[in-house]
Amino acid sequence: MEHTWRLEDILTVDYKLKVNDRDFSATAEKCDGDRLRVSINGVEKIIAWKRISDAHIFLGADGEDQNLYIEKTGGGKTIHLNGIQYFIKDARDEGMKKHPGGLKETGGKVTPPMPSVVVRILAAAGARVEKGEGLIVLTAMKLETTLTAPFSGTVLSVNVQAGDRVMPGQVLVEIDRDKNTGD
Amino acid sequence: MEHTWRLEDILTVDYKLKVNDRDFSATAEKCDGDRLRVSINGVEKIIAWKRISDAHIFLGADGEDQNLYIEKTGGGKTIHLNGIQYFIKDARDEGMKKHPGGLKETGGKVTPPMPSVVVRILAAAGARVEKGEGLIVLTAMKLETTLTAPFSGTVLSVNVQAGDRVMPGQVLVEIDRDKNTGD
């Protein structure tokens, strides 16, 4: 494998980021040693930083030091700072996934957000459902969660029954989306 | 890279091990799932085991479960069990290193066991030294350690001076070993 540039050649990198739902445009430029010149929404600073472990970054900015912990999560990184989590993704990524941990209802395929057991089926194949209507009730960790229709349409198939154990990615219900609706 | 056997083909592996200074001959044979049939100094047992993390093995033998932690150390593995450390090496390894942490005085080259600072030089180039005679005093962590001659001989060179910082592997003193001596 060959690289055309070495890291030393790179002076500035541009970013368009989303922190939860806030936009940040940023640039980062390597200074000497463990320092970076960054510009965040137009404000420039020099930050000092050090990687303590794979997950742990020690960062000094504005004269104060902080310990941040970084986790790669679906489509971005979650940064832990003082007990709060910041989910950051590249705003230029096209496959805009939902916030991690959310119900992943992509297209017409309804899949559970976590391993769970099916408690009740609320919709039958062939039935029309409105957006937001309950399709299937799951239980995990002694709590019930209802998966709802991501848009209005017709139920094509229900692939599980009450009592089944289901996993994220598994398609529980498929819906044929209505034409001519805005959502 | 090609292997002639797959792991499943291997039934029994022989070991000659040294735990600190005790000899163990052992064989290990994979049973179903997470179990091994082992024979240690002729006594057979079935042990259950599970890897909890890279360093952590959970092991059940003789009806009791234990947590053991494994560290790769120079020339072997150190196993931590209930606060005690067992250094285990393959007795068939030829380059018999000393117990880890010991003074590594291989051949006629004297090197420090840990990063340290030279406090005093006790031997001069050209001088004869007896086995066990002090050569150099080092300090680390506010404690002094004297490196001694591994055998009787003549000092070929002293490569450092008082005040120098020295590292393991660095040759501080070289000694030409006496001929015709037993040690």
Next chain:
Amino acid sequence: MFKKILIANRGEIAVRIMRTCREMGIGTVAVYSEPDSSALHVLEADESVCLGSGEPASSYLSIDKIMSAAREKGAGAIHPGYGFLAENPEFVRRCESERIVFIGPPSGSMLKLGDKVRARETMKKEGIPVIPGFSRLNAGYGDMEKAAEEIGYPVLIKAAAGGGGRGMRIVLSREKLKDSAASASSEAMSAFGDGRIFIEKYIERPRHVEFQVLADSHGNAVHLMERECSIQRRFQKIIEESPSPALSPSLREEMGMAAVKAVVASGYVNAGTVEFILDREGRFYFLEVNTRLQVEHPVTEMVTGIDIVRKQLEIAAGGKLSLSQGDISARGHAMECRIYAEDPELNFAPSPGRISFLKEPHGPGVRVDSGVYGGFTVPFEYDPLLSKLITHGETREINIMRMLQALRNYIAMGIKTTIPFMIDIIGSVPYMKGEIHTGFIDEHFMNWRPDMKGAELAVMAYLADDIFPVKKPAPVSAGQSSPWNTLGGWRIY
């Protein structure tokens, strides 16, 4: 004392019980379900027995399997922890008939206290205050109206089959009683298939204050002070503390005496908890007795210096309480935050899965009773409680600061936890002032969102991590430290 006991539970409470056993030289047997085969309570036990699949019914709730594991391993006693079989009189009877000691109360006492109406009558007879109410469930509307008049408005209508707030109505005056009763009854009918309702005095902004008690089999009983457990979500305690900011020394003494009277009256033996409702005027009412070790028992351990599990074992082994009430005093302030695998930003949806990284806080006055470890996969079959973070400090004010620091230094990755939510509750002005009641979260934290004030720093860390990513270790050279390169010593059959 027992030589070996079986712990019929999982998670943090099983681990915590084993810890005391180990200190007492008592052997421990864990039981577990398949998804729990690498769970911390299995790793911490001396021995373990797999009960079956993940469904509680075929593992932690299976009386037959647990009894047979105890017999197989020769356990002299069973500690049930909390939840699962802990308050199941059938299980206690099985232990009694199979002569394996149940570490908890006798079945008779558990039965007596498990029936809430009967327990209430027992306490009333003893002169312990109960919430004024009317429980002749089949009476007519006229009787109900008369009773409401006697109790005094506002009153609370509750469904007999109750739970989750359904069939519940607050009635402020007589004019509203009839309509409210009708709608509550019909709601209860559709929710529970049982339209029966009853009324009791409505207590505004009540506090939940409970007393830890210990009673031996020789008739001695003491209390270990109170815990205030008013911070609740979905009727689930999430933060507990001791002492309660609401109790004066005299009220504490009065309630403590009532608690001791309650356990003596019911023939209770072992550790238990007497729960009270405390109103804003400092009047308290008996609620129920929990006949087991509570989740929040560490709070009491921290202020009294007493290991409650050790006392449970001593009592179960027939020992006499070595403590009298005068020996027991509270020092400083203790509090507990329950750390759940739930996503507080997503309506507290459960968040099982693999904990990819875990760093628990530590330091003076900080205790973590944990049931998990980094690398463990939190199963979806059970309660989302990962651990309990308990702190102890000289005063409530000092301790709140300590807890805040501990929460901020608790890093769990791979799953979501309630830590950010806890931080904001503990750090809020009304919490700090001690102005808490069971409706506290609904009042102050209904539409909680985390404060994103660190977003810019998080962006900086993202940039640094992105520009200089982690160097991955070099790929393993085939067979390095594996059998492949030591073939010389092998016999291949």
Next chain:
Amino acid sequence: MFKKILIANRGEIAVRIMRTCREMGIGTVAVYSEPDSSALHVLEADESVCLGSGEPASSYLSIDKIMSAAREKGAGAIHPGYGFLAENPEFVRRCESERIVFIGPPSGSMLKLGDKVRARETMKKEGIPVIPGFSRLNAGYGDMEKAAEEIGYPVLIKAAAGGGGRGMRIVLSREKLKDSAASASSEAMSAFGDGRIFIEKYIERPRHVEFQVLADSHGNAVHLMERECSIQRRFQKIIEESPSPALSPSLREEMGMAAVKAVVASGYVNAGTVEFILDREGRFYFLEVNTRLQVEHPVTEMVTGIDIVRKQLEIAAGGKLSLSQGDISARGHAMECRIYAEDPELNFAPSPGRISFLKEPHGPGVRVDSGVYGGFTVPFEYDPLLSKLITHGETREINIMRMLQALRNYIAMGIKTTIPFMIDIIGSVPYMKGEIHTGFIDEHFMNWRPDMKGAELAVMAYLADDIFPVKKPAPVSAGQSSPWNTLGGWRIY
């Protein structure tokens, strides 16, 4: 109260001081040397200043650099921890003259107590017992013989320039005095270049018992009970506990009163420790006053429930002690094991280096005051103390079991530690019986080797690990989560 303080120290004590600061809302400034740039005390501080290279003289002992760091960062006070500059009156004077509060005693009091002969005279005048002895160092042999007669044999000859046991002789009877004095003097001369000797009463199997004291600048002083620190190696405490198994309540009261008298007599302010020697007949003798926070202060914090660092800060800020002697009581038993980076199997050789894996114990009653973390490289320039493991339990017996469990669950890899040695001391019969004295280790553990009873289990783990080695992660695909595959967004200049 101060807004920001500088901590002129490193390792566990710096981290521990910062913890209390954080709980009090006080900003913290760390100072560090180059090899400490990723040390835990740097990570835990709000701000930090690099002082210079690893040699203590150019970093942690450099008064100029520390004063200038304090000025630069606007710190209102300096906490010296222990060691380094903690008992350096020159440093205290610099703080006093530059109007930065020194968190410790005034320089005058430190000077007075630093001179051991003068301190002894002060205490004698106050009626506090001191070891009978003869210290007219330039007197002739005749005077010495007379003094020995008065003191009573056996006597101990000590070198005036003393240390490390050199120039020390136990003399059992008058006949041996002359020869012993001559040889001691010549040994002292060759060791220290100073042949002066003195004699004092030889105390057989003495215990080291010290009292923690607090004194404010308004004339109030209290003691926080004792610590027994008799388990020593190379004149270094390694295990400390409170209460001492040797003290009756009346002896405790008597010694505590003497300790308070000692600090009042010397004009002492802030936290300090009065050290005594206790003989087998229960007679105690003043030894010295340590004018700083001690390594072993957590033992006292655990039994009294008082945060000593918080008290230090309050006193330094001019506050009045809010405690009177009657408010202070001990609960349960606390002990501390010092965890050193030393190889106990190799004559306690220092063992600096990278900690490749670290798992510290936790649980009820367990506290770890640590200065390191997994991945940290322990520098060879400083003291080998990695951390202190402190446990607290209801009784000494319970607590010993707790400490044993904690030691067994303390895993540090990549370096050697004293943990195996500690386990055998704590678990030994004479230790359990409380039969301890400063010669305990020489008496019972001179040729200590760890018990290898787990060798067979270790072999099994070796086999399992060898047959199924760790699967290394797949080699990183070039540029994965690195800038290389997001080149689209880059500007290359």
